[in-house]
Amino acid sequence: MKTPVEITYGLMNSVMAAERTKRIQRFWRECRVSEDSSVVDIGGTMYFWKLARSLGLPMPRRIVVVNKLFREVRAHPEGAILFPGDARALCL
Numbered sequence: 001m002k003t004p005v006e007i008t009y010g011l012m013n014s015v016m017a018a019e020r021t022k023r024i025q026r027f028w029r030e031c032r033v034s035e036d037s038s039v040v041d042i043g044g045t046m047y048f049w050k051l052a053r054s055l056g057l058p059m060p061r062r063i064v065v066v067n068k069l070f071r072e073v074r075a076h077p078e079g080a081i082l083f084p085g086d087a088r089a090l091c092l
Helices: 003-032 046-053
Strands: 036-042 062-067 082-084
Touching: 003 046, 046 062
Parallel strands: 036 062, 062 082
Antiparallel strands: none
16 A cells, blocks of 8 residues: 555656646747757756657757766767756856
8 A cells, every 4th residue: 555655756746747748849849849950958868858759759850968967078879969068157
């Protein structure tokens, strides 16, 4: 038998997953992301892009993910470039 905390946690995860899916689909729709797009994801992670791919959304031809957690510039096996950087220090 699950505890009230486990039940609450499970419900919250379900709601959060549904909302995350809606946000991703809205981003694709409003930004018109397609196979011809290039995206710089500032502060992002590959989790977002893996989720988008699992939803069957078209993947941009070039994805650069900038995050201070990355230690070096490297290519991700799924095609993105991971770039170390702090969003607060970018000169945009």
